Amino acid sequence: MKTRLGTLTGAVAATCLLATAAAAETLTIATVNNGDMIRMQGLTDEFTAQNPDIELEWVTLEENILRQRVTTDIATKGGQYDVMTIGTYEVPIWGRQGWLVGLNDLPESYDVDDLLPAIRGGLTVDGELYAAPFYGESSMVMYRTDLMAQAGLEMPDAPSWDFIAQAARAMTDTDNEVYGICLRGKAGWGENVAFITATANSFGARWFDENWNPQFDGEAWSNTLNFYIDLMNDAGPPGASSNGFNENLALFQTGKCGMWIDATVAASFVTNPNDSTVHDRVGFALAPDNGLGRRGNWLWAWSLAIPAGSEKIESAKKFIAWATSKEYLALVASKEGWANVPPGTRTSLYENPEYAKVPFAKMTLDSINAADPTSPTVDPVPYVGIQFVAIPEFQGIATAVGQQFSAALAGSMAVDEALANAQALTVREMTRAGYIDN
Amino acid sequence: MATQHSRVNARLLISPAVLLLLGWMLIPLGLTVYFSLLRYNLLMPGMEQWAGLDNYRYFLTDPAFFAALSNTLLLVGGVLVITIVGGVSLALLLDQLFWGRGIVRVLVIAPFFIMPTVSALVWKNMFMNPVSGLFAHAAKGLGLEPFDFLAHAPLFSIVLIVSWQWLPFATLILLTALQSLDSEQLEASEMDGANYRNRFLFIVMPHLSDPDPDDLPAVDLCRDPGDHERRPRHGFDQPDLPDLCPIAPAVRRGRRGGRRSRRDHPGQRRRDLPDADDRQESGRLRGREDQDMARNVTPTRKAVVTIVAWTIGLAIFFPILWTILTSFKTEAEAIASPPSFVLFDWTVENYAIVQERSNYFRHFLNSVIISIGSTALGLVIAIPAAWSMAFVPTKRTKHVLMWMLSTKMLPPVGVLVPIYLIFRDAGLLDTQVGLVIVLTLINLPIIVWMLYTYFREIPVDILEAARMDGATLRSEIVHILAPMAVPGIASTLLLNIILAWNEAFWTLNLTAAKAAPLTAFIAAYSSPEGLFYAKLSAASTLAIAPILIMGWFSQRQLVRGLTFGAVK
Incomplete structure (x- = not known):
C-alpha cells in the first residue's frame, strides 16, 4: 500500500512538473x-x-x-x-x-x-x-441632425442648457415615438449620479463644501434637479428612470431620441452602420453650460x-x-x-x-480637454473627480442618492423630498465615516 | 426499541452533517459578528477600530432599513398569496382529465428550472421594458399607453417575476397532495349529492390546507411551526417535529391520506396501524389510473378544460418560448415593433457570436461538475444523518433538524467576506472543489430534511426483523434501506441538482475563470453596450437548456418521489 501510494505521488508530481514546464x-x-x-x-x-x-x-x-x-x-x-x-x-x-x-x-x-x-x-x-x-471618455451632446433641422434649429458647437431644453421640447413627437432628449435615470453612482453630478457642476452646485459638509440643501442643487426632471417629463422617453447608458444607446440607435448627452465613446456606436439605424444623421456638440464657467462634461x-x-x-x-x-x-x-x-x-x-476624418474625433478631444477633475466645480471643493468624489465612501452614498433622484424622476417622490433625503443620508454617512462632526 | 448499540451508531452517523453545518454556521457567523463591532471599510484597510454597537445604531436609525424591511415583507407576502392561490387553482386544473395533460404539465413546470438571473433579465428587458418590451408592444397594439412596470410598480413587477418562477413548484407539490387525496372519499360524497363546490370546500381544501402547503415556494425560508400533533408511530416514540416545510406533509399525506379528512370520518380514526394503512394506500395508488377513467367526465367539459389548461400552460411557458425564438433573430429584429412571432429570417448568428466570445462548453462542464458533485457529496453526508434521525430519534432530533434548516437563513452577502478570506487562505478560490464544498453546505439542510421525511415513512418493522436476523448496520443500509429509499433519494437528488445548477451568488463570487459555471457565463451578456436582446436570448437558451431538458425528462420521477414517499 505504502509503495503504491509513493509511486502514485511521484507520478502526480512528475505530471505536474511536466505540465508547468510545457x-x-x-x-x-x-x-x-x-x-x-x-x-x-x-x-x-x-x-x-x-x-x-x-x-x-x-x-x-x-x-x-x-x-x-x-x-x-x-x-x-x-x-x-x-x-x-x-x-x-x-x-x-x-x-x-x-x-x-x-x-x-x-x-x-x-x-x-x-x-x-x-x-x-x-x-x-x-x-x-x-x-x-x-x-x-468625456461626455458630449449627440443629436439627430435631421430632427434638429425639422425643428428649425441649429445646434451650436457649445450649446447652453436653455438651448438644449428648447430644442428637446421642439423635437419631441410622442405619436411617432420620438423623444427630444434621452438622459440617464437609472439609479447608480456610475449611472444617473454621474450624469446629474456633472450637470450640477455646470449649475454651480457641488457635493461638499471645503469642510465636507453636504450641499444638497442649497439652491444650486434644487435648480439642477428641477431642471432635469421638468425636461425629462416634457421631452424624455417613458420609463426614463430605468434607463442607463445601454438603454439610452439602444433608444438612440433605433431612432427614438432627438438628443442624448452621454459618454463620448457612444459616438462610435451611434455612427456604426451595422448597429445604428440613424448612423448617417448624427451630430456632436460640447456638453451644455449655464455661463458659469463649468460645462456638464465628465472624465x-x-x-x-x-x-x-x-x-x-x-x-x-x-x-x-x-x-x-x-x-x-x-x-x-x-x-x-x-x-x-x-x-x-x-x-x-x-x-x-x-x-x-472620423466625425466625432475632434469633439471627443475637445470634451476631454475641457474637463478638469482637479477643479470640477464653480465653488471650491476638497475632492478630486468631476462626476464622482474620489473617496471610498462615495459608492455607497451615491448609490443611495441616485435612488432618491431616480424616484423623483419616476414621480414617486417630490424633488424637494428627494433632495432632503439625499442631504440627510449623506450627512449621516459622512458623520459616520468621520469627515464631519455632529 | 432502539438498542444502545444503534444509538451510538446513530450518533456517529449524524455527526458529520452536524459538525459540518456547525462549522459552516459558527465560523462565518462569528467573523461577521466580530466585523459588525468594528469600523471596517473594505476599501480603507488599516482603519479598523472598535466601534461597539455604533454600526447597529446607524443601521437601526437608517430610514432605508424600515423601508427595506416592509418591502421584503410585501414581496414575500405577495409571492405567497400568488403562489398559493395560483398553485391551488393550477393543481386543481391539472388534476382534471383533459387531452395532452402530460404536455401541459411539462409546460407549467418549466419556469422552475430557469436560472433566476436569466428569468430576471428576460422579464426586465424583453417583457417589461416600456419601449421595446413585449408588454409595451401589446399595449400599443391595443391602442393603450405602455405601462412602465419597473418605474411605477417595481415591487409588483418583482413579485410577478418571482411568482412566475415559483408557481410551478407550488403547483407540483399541491398536485402531489391532491393526487394523494382519497378519491373514494370524493366519489362517496359525490354519490351523497355533494356538488363540485362543496366537494372542493369540504374535502379538497381541508386536505390541502393541512397543515399549510403554502409556503412551499420558499423552500429555503419555510419554517411553519404549526402541527404539533403527537404521532406515536412504528412502535417507538417519535419526537414532535414541526412541519418545517410542506413537502413533508405532502409526502406523509401521500402515504396516509390527509389527517383532517380522516378526522372528518371518525370511523377511520382507528386506522393508526401503519400496516393497514399501507395496504390500503398502495392499493389506492395502483388504482389511480383506473379511478381517473372511472371519473365521469362529459366530452364538453373535457374540451373546455383542455382549452383552459392549454391556454394557461402556454401562457406560463411563453417567456421561455419567447426567449428561444428571440435567440434566432437578428438584434434589430429582436427589438422591432411590432415584433414578429415566427415569420422572421431565422439565424444562428447569435449562437456563433456567443460561442466565439465565451467558452460555453467549459462553463457547462463546470456547472455539471459543481451541481452533480455537490449533490453527491451532500447525499453521502445526509443519508446517514437522515437515517439516524428517522430511525433512532432522540429528544433532540427535532431541535437538530430545526437548527440545520436555520443555517439556510444566513444571508449570503453577510458572510461573503469571511468565506472569501477562508477560501483565499485555503487556495479554494476559483476551484471546482471549493464550489462543491460551498454548495454542499448550503444545500445540506434541505437534503437531510427531505431524506428524513422519506425515511420516516419506511416501516421500521422490516428493519427490526433484519436486525434480529443479524444484519449489520452496513447491510441494513445497503440491502434494506437503500432499495426502499431509492425513489426518495432520486427526487432529492434531482431537486438538489436543480437548486445547485441555478445558484447564482456563491458561484459568481467565488470564481474567476477556471471554475466559473453558467451563471457567470450569463453575466457576460447581461447588459452590454448596444443591442443585446438576441445575444442575451441565445446565451440564456444555452444556459437553461441542459437543466430544462433534464427537468422535463425527470419530472415524472420528481413527482413520483414526492408523491409516493419512499416505500412501496
Whole structure:
C-alpha cells in the first residue's frame, strides 16, 4: 500500500512538473462587457502570436458584477486576477492604498508622454502611474441632425442648457415615438449620479463644501434637479428612470431620441452602420453650460491595472503595454476601421490625419480637454473627480442618492423630498465615516 | 426499541452533517459578528477600530432599513398569496382529465428550472421594458399607453417575476397532495349529492390546507411551526417535529391520506396501524389510473378544460418560448415593433457570436461538475444523518433538524467576506472543489430534511426483523434501506441538482475563470453596450437548456418521489 501510494505521488508530481514546464503562463484578465473590450478579447490571438509564452484567460462581466468582484478580490488580496479593468474612480484610491503595481517602468517604446494629460493625470498618484488607460471618455451632446433641422434649429458647437431644453421640447413627437432628449435615470453612482453630478457642476452646485459638509440643501442643487426632471417629463422617453447608458444607446440607435448627452465613446456606436439605424444623421456638440464657467462634461478612463502581489507582473505588464499601445490602435484600425479604435487616450491618435476624418474625433478631444477633475466645480471643493468624489465612501452614498433622484424622476417622490433625503443620508454617512462632526 | 448499540451508531452517523453545518454556521457567523463591532471599510484597510454597537445604531436609525424591511415583507407576502392561490387553482386544473395533460404539465413546470438571473433579465428587458418590451408592444397594439412596470410598480413587477418562477413548484407539490387525496372519499360524497363546490370546500381544501402547503415556494425560508400533533408511530416514540416545510406533509399525506379528512370520518380514526394503512394506500395508488377513467367526465367539459389548461400552460411557458425564438433573430429584429412571432429570417448568428466570445462548453462542464458533485457529496453526508434521525430519534432530533434548516437563513452577502478570506487562505478560490464544498453546505439542510421525511415513512418493522436476523448496520443500509429509499433519494437528488445548477451568488463570487459555471457565463451578456436582446436570448437558451431538458425528462420521477414517499 505504502509503495503504491509513493509511486502514485511521484507520478502526480512528475505530471505536474511536466505540465508547468510545457504550459505557458496564463494571465487571468477581468474586464467589462463593453464593445471595445470585447474587441480586445477578439484580438487575443494577435497578442499570443507575439508572446507564445503567455496565454490569456478572459473573465468578461457586466460592469456592476465586475466591480463587485474585483473590489472584493483586491481588498482581500484574493489574487484571482492578474489584470483588472478599473476606472478613474478606483485608481487614485487603490493606488494610494498600495494595492496596484506602479507602471512607471513601462518600456520606452510605450511612449507614456503620448497619453492625454487629463487622462494620465487621473491615473497618477504622487507621480506614479498606477493604471494604463484603455479608452478615455468625456461626455458630449449627440443629436439627430435631421430632427434638429425639422425643428428649425441649429445646434451650436457649445450649446447652453436653455438651448438644449428648447430644442428637446421642439423635437419631441410622442405619436411617432420620438423623444427630444434621452438622459440617464437609472439609479447608480456610475449611472444617473454621474450624469446629474456633472450637470450640477455646470449649475454651480457641488457635493461638499471645503469642510465636507453636504450641499444638497442649497439652491444650486434644487435648480439642477428641477431642471432635469421638468425636461425629462416634457421631452424624455417613458420609463426614463430605468434607463442607463445601454438603454439610452439602444433608444438612440433605433431612432427614438432627438438628443442624448452621454459618454463620448457612444459616438462610435451611434455612427456604426451595422448597429445604428440613424448612423448617417448624427451630430456632436460640447456638453451644455449655464455661463458659469463649468460645462456638464465628465472624465472617465477604463484602464488596465495589475494588483499588487500578483505573481505574473512581468507578463501582465507586457499585456497592458500591448493593449494600450499605439500599435494596438493601428491594429484595430486595420481590422475594424479608425472609427472603432478605443478613443481618448493618446495625443498621437488625434494628430493622425486618418483619425481626424472620423466625425466625432475632434469633439471627443475637445470634451476631454475641457474637463478638469482637479477643479470640477464653480465653488471650491476638497475632492478630486468631476462626476464622482474620489473617496471610498462615495459608492455607497451615491448609490443611495441616485435612488432618491431616480424616484423623483419616476414621480414617486417630490424633488424637494428627494433632495432632503439625499442631504440627510449623506450627512449621516459622512458623520459616520468621520469627515464631519455632529 | 432502539438498542444502545444503534444509538451510538446513530450518533456517529449524524455527526458529520452536524459538525459540518456547525462549522459552516459558527465560523462565518462569528467573523461577521466580530466585523459588525468594528469600523471596517473594505476599501480603507488599516482603519479598523472598535466601534461597539455604533454600526447597529446607524443601521437601526437608517430610514432605508424600515423601508427595506416592509418591502421584503410585501414581496414575500405577495409571492405567497400568488403562489398559493395560483398553485391551488393550477393543481386543481391539472388534476382534471383533459387531452395532452402530460404536455401541459411539462409546460407549467418549466419556469422552475430557469436560472433566476436569466428569468430576471428576460422579464426586465424583453417583457417589461416600456419601449421595446413585449408588454409595451401589446399595449400599443391595443391602442393603450405602455405601462412602465419597473418605474411605477417595481415591487409588483418583482413579485410577478418571482411568482412566475415559483408557481410551478407550488403547483407540483399541491398536485402531489391532491393526487394523494382519497378519491373514494370524493366519489362517496359525490354519490351523497355533494356538488363540485362543496366537494372542493369540504374535502379538497381541508386536505390541502393541512397543515399549510403554502409556503412551499420558499423552500429555503419555510419554517411553519404549526402541527404539533403527537404521532406515536412504528412502535417507538417519535419526537414532535414541526412541519418545517410542506413537502413533508405532502409526502406523509401521500402515504396516509390527509389527517383532517380522516378526522372528518371518525370511523377511520382507528386506522393508526401503519400496516393497514399501507395496504390500503398502495392499493389506492395502483388504482389511480383506473379511478381517473372511472371519473365521469362529459366530452364538453373535457374540451373546455383542455382549452383552459392549454391556454394557461402556454401562457406560463411563453417567456421561455419567447426567449428561444428571440435567440434566432437578428438584434434589430429582436427589438422591432411590432415584433414578429415566427415569420422572421431565422439565424444562428447569435449562437456563433456567443460561442466565439465565451467558452460555453467549459462553463457547462463546470456547472455539471459543481451541481452533480455537490449533490453527491451532500447525499453521502445526509443519508446517514437522515437515517439516524428517522430511525433512532432522540429528544433532540427535532431541535437538530430545526437548527440545520436555520443555517439556510444566513444571508449570503453577510458572510461573503469571511468565506472569501477562508477560501483565499485555503487556495479554494476559483476551484471546482471549493464550489462543491460551498454548495454542499448550503444545500445540506434541505437534503437531510427531505431524506428524513422519506425515511420516516419506511416501516421500521422490516428493519427490526433484519436486525434480529443479524444484519449489520452496513447491510441494513445497503440491502434494506437503500432499495426502499431509492425513489426518495432520486427526487432529492434531482431537486438538489436543480437548486445547485441555478445558484447564482456563491458561484459568481467565488470564481474567476477556471471554475466559473453558467451563471457567470450569463453575466457576460447581461447588459452590454448596444443591442443585446438576441445575444442575451441565445446565451440564456444555452444556459437553461441542459437543466430544462433534464427537468422535463425527470419530472415524472420528481413527482413520483414526492408523491409516493419512499416505500412501496
